[in-house]
Amino acid sequence: MQREGVRRDFLKGVIVAITLGSLGLRRALAAPPLGLSPEEKKQLKEELQRELERKVYSVDEELYRKINKARNPLRFEGHERSHVPKITAPTKVRSLEVFTVKIEVGVEDIHEMQPFHYIDWIALRVDDVQVSYATVTPLFNRPVITFEMTLEKSANLVAQEHCNLHGTWESDTFSIEVVKTS
Numbered sequence: 001m002q003r004e005g006v007r008r009d010f011l012k013g014v015i016v017a018i019t020l021g022s023l024g025l026r027r028a029l030a031a032p033p034l035g036l037s038p039e040e041k042k043q044l045k046e047e048l049q050r051e052l053e054r055k056v057y058s059v060d061e062e063l064y065r066k067i068n069k070a071r072n073p074l075r076f077e078g079h080e081r082s083h084v085p086k087i088t089a090p091t092k093v094r095s096l097e098v099f100t101v102k103i104e105v106g107v108e109d110i111h112e113m114q115p116f117h118y119i120d121w122i123a124l125r126v127d128d129v130q131v132s133y134a135t136v137t138p139l140f141n142r143p144v145i146t147f148e149m150t151l152e153k154s155a156n157l158v159a160q161e162h163c164n165l166h167g168t169w170e171s172d173t174f175s176i177e178v179v180k181t182s
């Protein structure tokens, strides 16, 4: 059922790109050059289809070359909405008490997990040290992870994630105060 949805979404993307005519493929796909054998027509169609997929789902190189953050954590824009990880956790815990940290990608919209566009890992850093890491897979996972944690002293948490097209994104710092138990 979900695969059907994925396929439908992908075809929708292809149709949009063809309709826009951005690659001029509509004519080529609809009317292949005359004189081609059925096998050559099939190969041409597959080649054009691959070209179209590359254009529709292309890596954003600028985002790929750095760790991206929200420019203004109070107002998310563009890719920030579905890529900046969101941390949910208690702001105060007891020393060595078990608590849960939930990380969602992203803050306003959950990022899609389609075969051509997906989150592949989510990580948690505590005071600049990576302490937790999880891989997620399109078709099987949502980009939402929970980690069971303990802290001995107050710490700053930062979540990171990686999108196959839009690179690495980092959350704002989430501070947790640790209260000593008597």
Ligand SMILES: [Fe+2]
Binding pocket: 083, 111, 117, 118, 163, 164, 165, 166
């Ligand atoms: Fe993305």
